[in-house]
Amino acid sequence: MKRITKVLTAAALALSLGACSTTASPEADVKNKSDLTLEQVFKNTQQADSELSSVHMDMELKQTTHNEESGEGSMDMSTTSSTDLVMDPMAMHQTSSVNMKMDEMEGNELPVAQVEMYVTEEEIYLKDNMQNQWTTLPNEMADLMKQSALQESSLPENQLKQFEPYLDQFTFKQDDETFILQLTLDGDQADKILKEGMGMMNDELQSTFEGAMEDMSISSMDLKMWIDKESFHTVKMEVQQTIEMKQNGEVVKLDQTMTSVFSKFNEIESIEVPAEVTESAVEMKSPFGQ
Template identity: 75%
Template sequence: MKKFSKVLATAALALSLGACSMTASPEDDAKNKSDLTLKEVFTNSQKADSELSSVHMDMELTQVSHDESAEEGTMNMSTTSSTDLVMDPMTMYQTSSVNMKMDELDGSELPLAQVEMYLTEQEIYMKDNIQNEWTTVPNEMADLLKDAALQESSLPENQLKQLEPYLDDFTFKQDDDNFILQLSLEEEKADQLLKEGMALMGDELQSSFQGAMEDISLSKMDLKMWIDKESFHTVKMDITQKIEMTQDGKKVKVDQTMNSGFSKFNEIDSIEVPAEVTESAVEMESPFGQ
């Protein structure tokens, strides 16, 4: 039995080393081929992203939710955002819009919000299409928003660190310009990845999620990343997920798709909040009461 165990351990080690040292399979029309291994691409990409001084991000997020009680039918919510981010000092400018479709609305799209936001180390300024005036955010809300911004700013660097234990599960390809990394996880592995991601959140952000959802699990996750061959920056990332949660005592299933694009690496020198924003902003009432 001991001898058999050693054989299994040796085989597992060989498989692990083989996955980390494999080179990218070229697409049919690829002419510019690289011999870098998957592990080398991961290492170089993490280093490049950790040294970012600024970046621009475009994101499209679609969530299709279905209440198992079937009382409310299916709800389709879509969010688009455009973000400029400077790392030091942490400053951000973002515009976003949220739209919703529900079965009760016969498939009609309902615009929920359009938001413009500046985030600095001292203040957060927001304006939406309903209030149509600039406001400063109360401290308790500001902490949550800043935690969320920090999570966003560390992507895809944090994403790569979190995914490194799953190197053996990746497929690894390349075209002329990019390395193409794909990962598909189901059941226990997918749920473990979700729990690890939530553990990376700040305490305030974790508390807000726990308060809104009693239980959450991930049954399937598919990820595809394009990493530039020259800069090693992640230029595009697509994620689809199947999520199950309990919310207000009801079981809800969510199919989520997120498509992100990254550009203007180290090109944004600074983000300045316009004087008309700082001078006209009023303090927002706290949603948490006094």
């Protein structure tokens, strides 16, 4: 029995190492074929993304919330954003919009929010479609938003670090311009990724989300990444996941698809806040009563 166990263990290890050293399967009619292994592409991509000085990101998040137990109708929400990010000194300019549609609603989606934001090391300037007035945030809110912005914007590098333990589970393909990496995780594995993502946040962000995370789990996650063959930058990422949340003793399901497209790698030299913003901004009142 021990001999059989050793053989099976060795076979499993060989399969795992073999998957990491396999070259990408070409899609139809691929002329620019690469012989790099998945492990080589992974390391090169980690290096390229970690050395970014600036990047542009276009993101679209679509999510449908439904409560199967209560039989209530579903609610669709879509968020789009366009972001310029400079790493050092940290600065960001972002425009975003949120739209919502419910089963009870007739016609088109209802615009919920439209926001423009500048983030610097010193200040955060924010304007939405409700107030139509530039505001600066109190220090405690500004610090949280800066950390949250960096967490989201550095997604490719963070994701690669998180998914490295599952390297042998990736599907590895290629077309003429990109390597295509795809991964499917079950609930336990996806929940582990969720907890590890929280661990990458600072203490303040962790405490902010800790209570909500206890009532949240991921039942499935599908990740797909497109990596440029020449620069090894992540040019596109798509994450599909189903999240289950407990609310008032009932389970609410959230089907979510997030697509991020990255461009202008190291092309954005600086982000300047316009004088009309700094000169007209008023300080927002703190929700903490300070």
